[in-house]
Amino acid sequence: MSPQLSQLASRLDRIAPFHVMELAKMAAELERQGRHLIHMGIGEPDFTAPQPVIDAAARAMADGKLQYTSALGLPELREAIAAHYRDVYGVTVAPSRIVVTAGASAALLLACAALVEKDADVLMPDPSYPCNRHFVAAFEGKAKLVPSGPEHRFQLSNAMVNEHWGEATRGVLLASPSNPTGTSIEAEELRRIVETVRGRRGFTIVDEIYHGLRYDGPPFSASSLGDDVIVINSFSKYFNMTGWRLGWLVVPEALVPAIEKLAQNLFICASSIAQHAALACFGPEASAIYEARREEFRRRRDYIVPALQALGFKVPVLPDGAFYVYADCSALADDADQLTRAMLNDAGVVIVPGLDFGSHAARQYVRVSYATSMENLQEAVARLGEFLAKRKHHP
Numbered sequence: 001m002s003p004q005l006s007q008l009a010s011r012l013d014r015i016a017p018f019h020v021m022e023l024a025k026m027a028a029e030l031e032r033q034g035r036h037l038i039h040m041g042i043g044e045p046d047f048t049a050p051q052p053v054i055d056a057a058a059r060a061m062a063d064g065k066l067q068y069t070s071a072l073g074l075p076e077l078r079e080a081i082a083a084h085y086r087d088v089y090g091v092t093v094a095p096s097r098i099v100v101t102a103g104a105s106a107a108l109l110l111a112c113a114a115l116v117e118k119d120a121d122v123l124m125p126d127p128s129y130p131c132n133r134h135f136v137a138a139f140e141g142k143a144k145l146v147p148s149g150p151e152h153r154f155q156l157s158n159a160m161v162n163e164h165w166g167e168a169t170r171g172v173l174l175a176s177p178s179n180p181t182g183t184s185i186e187a188e189e190l191r192r193i194v195e196t197v198r199g200r201r202g203f204t205i206v207d208e209i210y211h212g213l214r215y216d217g218p219p220f221s222a223s224s225l226g227d228d229v230i231v232i233n234s235f236s237k238y239f240n241m242t243g244w245r246l247g248w249l250v251v252p253e254a255l256v257p258a259i260e261k262l263a264q265n266l267f268i269c270a271s272s273i274a275q276h277a278a279l280a281c282f283g284p285e286a287s288a289i290y291e292a293r294r295e296e297f298r299r300r301r302d303y304i305v306p307a308l309q310a311l312g313f314k315v316p317v318l319p320d321g322a323f324y325v326y327a328d329c330s331a332l333a334d335d336a337d338q339l340t341r342a343m344l345n346d347a348g349v350v351i352v353p354g355l356d357f358g359s360h361a362a363r364q365y366v367r368v369s370y371a372t373s374m375e376n377l378q379e380a381v382a383r384l385g386e387f388l389a390k391r392k393h394h395p
């Protein structure tokens, strides 16, 4: 080991790289050789920020609104986000409880920095978004991954929280709708979880980054379950602003000074141009565009789920949100990792195996992203049909 590497902090041992990067490298090499690939491994919308948002960013630049903002965010953006809670969910959230961050990533980091003690456990479902366990590990806590299958919509249930809560457990970290499964926790179950955690004097963090991209049921936010619930959201997914690095946290009033102190030190503030641009996200013009795009995502989901089933994948829970299908490939192959590599090499379709999202049944599942055009989805299904038919005859 080189002298520099021997100085790496031991917490790095608990932070794993993404397996999917291996697949991404293989894909990049095939594309370099001239192969045409269809990307269904991606975790970002194929849409980019709509024109009213771009125009607002251009105006901010022309007007020189380029300085640092307050660490908690532009007051008018915090107010616009509060109004969003009132308009969409009918929930009153004081703007003072909203902290604007550099994406949901910074929101997760700030929440974990404020709440995760060394050696504390945080409960989360397996499968879940891989960075969550690494945020906890970065503060020397331990992610306690609780295996969850289709019978629980791949989420934690109240019974699971009770069963797995231990001496060292300090809280739960949930995402609804979830990455990689696209499934949400039912409102009543979430209410029970929040009450249980409250009774144990723990914290509940709910990552609602895929909110807005929900296709079934009325909008419901964990922010309606009490001021003590910490809610995370972002402009990355529904608002199509991944690279702008903007998100937010809703925190209890009492936590604001701690988060503010951390945000000042760790980030100074979120991008000021992005904040000025995001003000346009809530206007009528942008809202109409976002709603049309949500409908397009729904159309794709309604196409891809039955198409995957016809190919021999099982989709044990209909995803109700995000742009992912967590599909069981055990009828097609013994190992999702090998299957996805073969799909890439032989069919030119990029789909990621369950491995990055946990270890529970991870080799049995693939995550299919439908954040690509309908034409691409149709072409991918045709290619996979041919690929699977060949495999059946020459396994």
Ligand SMILES: Cc1ncc(COP(=O)(O)O)c(C=O)c1O
Pocket: 043, 102, 103, 104, 105, 106, 129, 175, 178, 179, 207, 209, 233, 234, 235, 236, 242, 246, 247
């Ligand atoms: C569940 C979940 N949370 C958080 C993030 C981070 O998003 P961002 O930092 O772009 O807001 C992602 C990104 O894919 C995600 O899937």
